[in-house]
Amino acid sequence: MSLLEQINEAIAARGGLIVSCQPVPGSPLDKPDIVAAMALAAEQAGAVAVRIEGLKNLQATRRMVSIPIIGIIKRDLPDSPVRITPFLEDVDALAQAGADIIAFDGTERPRPVPVKALLERIHSCQRVAMADCSSLQDGLYCQQLGAEIIGTTLSGYLTRETPEEPDLPLVSALRDRGCRVVAEGRFNSPPLAAQAMQHGAWAVTVGSAITRLEHICQWYREAMQKVAK
Numbered sequence: 633m634s635l636l637e638q639i640n641e642a643i644a645a646r647g648g649l650i651v652s653c654q655p656v657p658g659s660p661l662d663k664p665d666i667v668a669a670m671a672l673a674a675e676q677a678g679a680v681a682v683r684i685e686g687l688k689n690l691q692a693t694r695r696m697v698s699i700p701i702i703g704i705i706k707r708d709l710p711d712s713p714v715r716i717t718p719f720l721e722d723v724d725a726l727a728q729a730g731a732d733i734i735a736f737d738g739t740e741r742p743r744p745v746p747v748k749a750l751l752e753r754i755h756s757c758q759r760v761a762m763a764d765c766s767s768l769q770d771g772l773y774c775q776q777l778g779a780e781i782i783g784t785t786l787s788g789y790l791t792r793e794t795p796e797e798p799d800l801p802l803v804s805a806l807r808d809r810g811c812r813v814v815a816e817g818r819f820n821s822p823p824l825a826a827q828a829m830q831h832g833a834w835a836v837t838v839g840s841a842i843t844r845l846e847h848i849c850q851w852y853r854e855a856m857q858k859v860a861k
């Protein structure tokens with residue numbers, strides 16, 4: 633059975649929750665053992681896959697979990713806004729470290745390596761490709777080039793102001809055009825994740841609301857301060 637068929641079975645049995653285990657950089661939780669422990673807890677709680685950033689975190693997680701891992705490497709480049717898995721060497725390293733699915737920035741922005749070349753490399757490593765997109769146009773381009781999974785990951789992050797709400801219309805639009813859609817980005821509550829499934833998502837990735845303790849604390853504090861006397 634192919635990896636995507638295995639995930640289909642898991643989704644049918646347990647729902648389509650993918651947990652992104654990416655602590656806030658520099659957080660006391662930003663340690664490979666802790667990332668791996670979060671991933672194992674997510675697996676034990678029924679997640680169908682986890683999303684992990686960085687090779688050390690990926691290697692530690694690979695030793696702990698048996699569910700599929702979506703691997704990424706984030707880089708801050710001096711001459712390109714593209715951050716997620718920009719280089720062919722990143723693809724090779726992620727495949728080597730145990731990623732089953734490799735996600736990359738699928739936006740149409742200035743980038744060191746074209747999307748087509750990244751996709752070819754992911755497939756030559758015999759891994760599944762997930763394109764992190766910001767729009768219908770990005771998604772259709774990556775789908776047409778052969779990306780098996782299209783994520784809404786970067787919707788709202790190419791403009792100055794990021795909206796509070798997730799991009800449910802993009803989930804529907806991509807699904808209507810035949811994409812296998814992972815809804816990702818600001819699905820910060822169970823009802824929002826459920827709405828993504830109703831809008832045709834194949835699965836939903838949740839990060840901050842499950843694994844970024846600082847963000848969750850901030851949401852609580854702000855809500856409480858608003859009503860404080």
Ligand SMILES: CC(=O)N[C@H](C=O)[C@@H](O)[C@H](O)[C@H](O)COP(=O)(O)O
Pocket residue numbers: 652654704785786789816817818819820837838839840841
């Ligand atoms: C825009 C970008 O760089 N997104 C990143 C992609 O890996 C992560 O920082 C997000 O946490 C992840 O996409 C999950 O989203 P949320 O944390 O909103 O559930």
